[in-house]
Amino acid sequence: MKTRAFSSSTFGVLVAVGMGLLANVACSTAPDPPAGSGESIGGGGSGAGAGGTGGDAGSAGAGGQSAGSGGAGGQPPGPSGGGAAAPFVEYEAEVMETNGVVLEPTRAFTAVASEASGRQAVRLSNVGDYVRFKNQGPSNSIVVRYSIPDGGSDFWTTLSVYVNDELRHKLPVTSRYAWTYGDHNHFNQPDQNNPGLGVPHHFFDESRALLSDIPAGATIMLRKDASDTAAEYVIDLVDMETVAPPLPKPAGYLSLIDDCGGTPNDASDDSGALQHCIDRVQGEGHAGLYLPPGEFRSLSKPLSLSNITVRGAGMWHTTVSGYFARFDCWGNNCKYHDFSVFGDTIQRKDDSPENAFGGNGSSGSLLENIWVEHVKVGYWTGADTNGLVIRNCRMRNLFADAVNFYGGTSNSIVEYTHARNTGDDAFASWSPADRALNRKNVFRRNLVQVPWMANCFGIYGGEDISVEDNVCADVVQYPGILIARQFGSHPFSGMTRIERNTLLRAGGSAYNEEHGAFKLHAAQGLLQHVTVNDLEIIEPTHAGIHIEGPAAMDSIWFNKVNIKKPRTAAFHLSPGSNGAMDAAYVVATEAPVGVIDQSQGQFKILPGAGNAGW
Known part of the structure; x- marks a missing residue:
């Protein structure tokens, strides 16, 4: 059995793909983790997944073939990128034992397998169809990433989970939070859930459950x-994890249940009790608000707070759910720990603030050990935010960004965080010119998987922005990393540093263009002051490095870049691109073409030492 093992002790990532284990991504030089980064605790007990499949074009199966019986598999060395530390082990369905149909690998948009991790998955169509694997270590929880046909927003059913051939759990699944239709003209439009538009995409969702103990070596079957x-x-895929017991109420905290009348695990609206408890903590000087184990529904209004600490019992144990499961910090210094937010967003509407966390005041705030799903955005910062820290979080199955550092946000960090199935940039720093300049933001040691729209990382203007030691895998339509003068952004100043990152199967086709895995786009002005070091690009869907104008570029440096098996070329210089970049120790392997130059010679690659293969 090939697995992804997300190790909190090595701060590395073992990355498996459909055709076998591709890379052992680990950094021995990682700094000591921040407090709590290796915890197996987490929030949320709702277990409510979603999904969608069917109707996929170009993803015909491979005839019900079996693949393996759950052995450990080899783990060859791979890229030098970092990645998020995480306490779960990931198992790819296409290398599990199965009597179902293993879908052929494809990157064809609208094919369900094109949105799968590793670009392969397994279809179970008949009663009795299964996937089965051997549990590599002890665990007591499961996450399944799946897709079912679009039954509308109210279709729920189950999937059976067996341990050693005994039924352990009926996992809830739904099509409510998946399935989007139409081309880019229907993006963010009211009809995006209409199957009549065609062009189906956004197929997958996830379901999770706490189970009783499962020993190493046990057989798990779906x-x-x-x-x-x-x-x-x-x-x-399936993620298996050992979840620690619930965290107790800290001294000096109010309890949502005991002190404010919250009622978990029922259909009642807890918005009033939540806001009442928040107000009491702020008004009476308590140490913070404790959210006990259970699911609390926020159905009538967002939660407004400032200068407060909110702690749950763990991201697997405490969940705030519902359409108004939103924490709006209006007075800075909001600290959130150890719970989940599961919203109820079913389409993207940019005029609706369906964000799990936000508000005008995010300065001095902290998001730690938080799990977010089924909202538009995980965290959209207020303008001029300073010193926000987001770490050890999971942000999955969203309709837009996981995190957007917006409008003057500075000195802020996202680290050790996992994003999967985002509907826009997983992590963005956007510095529009009509706002203050973004400065010194850092995205480091994060793992991004399968954004169904946009990029893993999008940097739009700003000063001294850094993207370091991340892994980006299986981008469906866009680059893995995009550095762009776009969306009315400020120029780039200081030095934008892109260092020690890995891009796996990144790049894609959108807006009538084939985007490279790493892209520089001078759409609205001069793009300069960018240095790229130690970049690994593996099997990009199109070119490895993509340059696009129409504005000029200069002061661009690439050093120590490996481009492996690009489908088109190592470099693509689009029509209208102009300017120059320096390239040293850039090595392309199995590139059909070294450089596709459509710039008519207006863009120059200035070669230094150590280049090869292009």
Whole structure:
């Protein structure tokens, strides 16, 4: 069995792909983790997943082939990038034992497998179809990334989970939070959920559950039983994890249940109790607000708070759910720890603030050990935010960004965080020219998987922005990393540093263009002051490095870049690109073409020492 092992002790990532283990991504030079970064605790007990499949074009299966029986598999060395520390082990369905259909690898947009991790998955269509694997270590929880046919926003069913051939859990699944339709003209439009538009995409969602203890060596099986009523299930991956017991209430904290009348695990609206407790903490000088184990629903209004600490019992144990599961910090210094936010967003509407965390005041705030799903944005910062820290979080199955550092946000960090299935840039720093300049923001040691729209990392203007030691895998339509004068951004100043990152199967086709895995785009002005060091680009969908104008570029440096198996070329210079970049120790392997130059010679690659293969 090939796995991804996300190790909190090595701060590394073992990355598996559909055709076998591709890379052991680990950094021995990682700094000591921040407090709590290796914890297996987490929040949320709702277990409510979602999904969608069916109707995929170009993803015909491979005839029900089996693949392996759960052995450990080899783990060859790989890229030098970092990645998020995380306490779960990831198992790819396409290398599990199965009697279902293993979907052929594809990157064709609208094919369900194109949005799967490793660009492969397994379809279970008949009663009795299963995927099965051996648990590599002890665990007591499961996350399944899956897709079922679009049954509308109210279709729920189950998938059966077996341990050592005994039924352990009926995992809830739904099509509510998946399936988007139409081309880019329907992006952010009211009809985006209309199947009549065609162009289906955004197929996958996830479901999670706490289970009783599962020992190492136990056999885990997902099976379509007669009571599991979706026409088919496409299984992408499974995450297994050992979850610690719930965290107790800290001294001096108010309890949402005992002190403010919150009622977990029922259909009642807890918005009033939540806001009442927040107000009491702020008004009476308590140390903070404790959210006990359970699911609390916020159904009537967002939560308004400032200068407060909110702690849950763990991201697997405490969940705030519902359409108004939103924490708006209006007075800075909001600290959030150890719970989940599961919203109820079913389409992207940019005029609706369906963000799990935000507000005008994010300065001095902290988001730690937080799990976010089914909202538009995980964290959208208020203008002029300073000193926000986001770490050890999980942001998945969103309709837009996981995090956007917006409008003058500075000295802020996202680290050790996992994003998957985002509907816009997973992590962005956007510095529009009509706002203050973004300065000294850092994205480091994060893992991004399968953004279904936009990039893993998008940097739009600003001063001294850094993207360091990250892994970006399986971008569906866009680059893995985009550095752009776009969206009315400020110029780049100081030095934008892109260092020790890995891009796996990045790049894609969108807006009638083939985007490279790493892209520099001078769309609205001069792009300069960018240095790229120790970049690994593996099997990009199109070119490895992509340059696009129409404005000029200068003061651009690439050093120590490995480009492996690009489908088109090592470099693509688009029509209208102009300026120059320096390239040293840039090595391309198995590139069909070294440079596709459509700039008519107006863009120059200035070669230094150590280049090869292009």
